[in-house]
Amino acid sequence: MARRRAPRWLSANLLLLPTGLWLALFLLVPLALVVQYSFATRDTGPLRVVLPWTAQAYRTALDPAFLPIFGRTLAYAALTTAACLLLGFPLAWFIARHGGRHRNALLAAVLVPFWASYLARIYAWKALLDGDGLVNRLLGLVGLGRDGGFLLTDGAVVLGLTYGFLPFMVLPLYVACERFDHRLVEASYDLGHGRVSTFFRVVLPGVRPGVLAGSLLVLVPAAGDFVTPRLLGGVDQSTFGSVIDDQFRGGNNWPLGSAMAVLLMALVVVVLVVRGRRGEDVL
Amino acid sequence: MGDNRPTVRVARLWDTDSPRVTRRSVLRSMAFFALAAQGAAACGISEAPPAPGGGSSADVKASNAVDEKKLNFFNWTDYIAEDTVPGFQAETGIQVTYDNFSSNDELEAKIASGAAGYDLVVPSDNFLRRFLRSNLVRPLDHDLIPNLRNLEQRFREADYDPGNRYSIPWAWGTTGLAYSRSQLGAEVTGFSAYDLAGARGRSTILDEARDGMMIGLLALGHDPNTKDAKQIEDATRYLLDLKKKIGQITSDVIEPLTSGQVPLAQCYSGDAFQARKANADLAYAIPREGGMSYVDLLCVPAKAPHAENAHRFLDYVLRPDVGAKLANAIRYGSANAAAKPMVDKELLNDPLVYPPADVLAKLPFTKDLGPDVEARYADAWTKVKTG
Incomplete structure (x- = not known):
């Protein structure tokens, strides 16, 4: 009566096959190409990369001259994540707890603007932040205006990034807030915690998974973004992403661009693994 | 309240208690797939090719690979006179498909992919140099372009393509x-x-x-x-x-x-x-x-299906009357010396469009x-x- 079964290891691996193929085709093969490019020799002709293998691109990429740009990129990404968290948490909490039957509409309101082209929206910010733009004129009324506007500053880039990645923070936070059992807050009050300590000792640990997921979803793409700094930033706002983009676009140095991409990726992976080791989870 | 719960769900990236996945197993399978992918991607890089342009006396005779009265012309947007294409069609009976691009990068992507089917394209001189290095354009058959003599001397010996072996200036x-x-x-x-x-x-x-x-x-x-x-x-x-x-x-x-x-x-x-x-x-x-x-250049992609028709267009556009109408419409500098007498005086006298000789001497082309x-x-x- 025992039906014949494929060995357990086989069936498990067969079930993995579609996922494995998908990962291989769309993630690993492109990734492997980038790694290979990074060790190839640069060709100024149409091939861009040729043999022999060399580590020259890594020697160039690790030049201390790039350190300030690396630091700036990390600072932008960290500030953007922090800003998204500060803006996103109250919003997600409000929608989850007090949205009532308007929840779906409120969530849609967060998402709908993002159906328009990112480029168009960043160009809109360009107009807003310009010297003659709305932001500068309004601030000018209270004496906070700035000659020439806020375009081409670090602030403009962080603002643009925050605006661009906010939904990635709000959605996971919303799910976490929505799942959070509100009775815990009442219990905390009953047991003598004040508002502040309830927030830090009950609410925050409760929504921690959402905070982590949202932060990762914002931090990683913000560290690699190149469109925002290029359009809203000036000569002193170039990021690692924009340098990588330059190496590919002008067609002038694919190995260097690839090496920088690999280094950036390695850094992100290190951050994830270190974080994963401290916390309990893998990701 | 339970009924109208939002349907939005986000993948549970942070779900920590799936027992089967450990960091070690994840790393092990990642290492395996990474190796496999390196193999799959291995054909991506090859040895450097021999430098092109080595005096190949390859046959420059232009003929249509596909025998039909058609021409596929790929030009910048807003960069042509109203009657340039209709005039050519009326005269030759060749049907022109006129498409537009807005950047050299866009053009390069189309041409490099090889399958675009264009017979005439208009890269800027810096991109022509790249096209030449990649063997993307074919040498011109000067026998089919007698009007070549109408070109100004400066454009016949220019550094980007001495002797107009591959290109004819459209405007500069x-x-x-x-x-x-x-x-x-x-x-x-x-x-x-x-x-x-x-x-x-x-x-x-x-x-x-x-x-x-x-x-x-x-x-x-x-x-x-x-x-x-x-x-x-x-x-x-x-x-x-x-x-x-x-x-x-x-x-x-x-x-x-x-x-x-x-x-x-x-x-x-x-x-x-x-x-x-x-x-x-x-x-x-x-x-x-x-x-x-800088100069935007007409050239014929290596894989052009109607190369002969493309040459007929090149000869047509080099005619004084056609060249002058083009120059008057797009208001760029014309490289067509024979067309100059018919170009608007006001345009000819604008030193920013046609700089005087002493200024021109300080405006070299970008050399490869x-x-x-x-x-x-x-x-x-x-x-x-x-x-």
Whole structure:
């Protein structure tokens, strides 16, 4: 009566096959190409990369001259994540707890603007932040205006990034807030915690998974973004992403661009693994 | 309240208690797939090919690979006279499909993929050099283009394609400075304009290695086509200094100039004139120190299905009457000497479109300096942008 079964290891691996193929085709093969490019020799002709293998691109990429740009990129990404968290948490909490039957509409309101082209929206910010733009004129009324506007500053880039990645923070936070059992807050009050300590000792640990997921979803793409700094930033706002983009676009140095991409990726992976080791989870 | 729960769910990335997945198993399978992927991707890189253009006396006789009265023409937007194509169709009975692109990169992507099926394309001279290195265009059959003799001498011996072996100029322009008269409050005569108070922190330079480096080289009195490593280094230092005074390094200047966001920009004359159409406050100047000429070139892709028809169009557009109508419509410089008498006087007398000889002498074409020197320029440019 025992039906014949494929060995357990086989069936498990067969079930993995579609996922494995998908990962291989769309993630690993492109990734492997980038790694290979990074060790190839640069060709100024149409091939861009040729043999022999060399580590020259890594020697160039690790030049201390790039350190300030690396630091700036990390600072932008960290500030953007922090800003998204500060803006996103109250919003997600409000929608989850007090949205009532308007929840779906409120969530849609967060998402709908993002159906328009990112480029168009960043160009809109360009107009807003310009010297003659709305932001500068309004601030000018209270004496906070700035000659020439806020375009081409670090602030403009962080603002643009925050605006661009906010939904990635709000959605996971919303799910976490929505799942959070509100009775815990009442219990905390009953047991003598004040508002502040309830927030830090009950609410925050409760929504921690959402905070982590949202932060990762914002931090990683913000560290690699190149469109925002290029359009809203000036000569002193170039990021690692924009340098990588330059190496590919002008067609002038694919190995260097690839090496920088690999280094950036390695850094992100290190951050994830270190974080994963401290916390309990893998990701 | 339970009924109207939102249906939005986000993947549970942070779900920690799936027991089967440990970090070790994840790492092990990642390592396996990474190795496999390296194998799958291994054919991506090959040895350097022999340098092209080695005097191959390959047959330049142009004939149609597909025998039909058709021509697929790929040109920049707003860059043709109304009757250029209809006139050709009426005369030859060849049906023209006219498509447009808006950047050299877009054109390159289409042509490099090989399957586009275009018979005539119009890259700028810097991209023609790249196309030539990649063997993307075919040599021209001069027997089919008798009107070639109508070209001005300057364009018959130009560095980008001496003897017009691969290309025929469509129109040409210069690289100079566009500016807002009211914002700068002064006429611009040279690169010292970047020091003007009205320009500080908001002006731009082009994001293209040879164009950007040109400013440093010219300002220091060097040849913009120099191969001298020391001069390139000096220019890099000059530009790093200049960078403190400007706002952005970008080739996207038409919109910011028109809206007044950018008061001073290094700019192609064609872009400057286009911006001026929308904002009369704008002016264009060729700096006292000099500049460069650029030219958009008709050429025939290597895989063109109707190469012979393409040659007939080349001969047609080189005719004096056709060339003059084209020049009057697009208001760029014409390379067609025989057409000059029929070009609008007002246009001919505009020193910004047709600079006088002494200015022209300071507007060389961008020379192809060979892979090593071009790489040196690219590296210097990276240094400028990241320094």
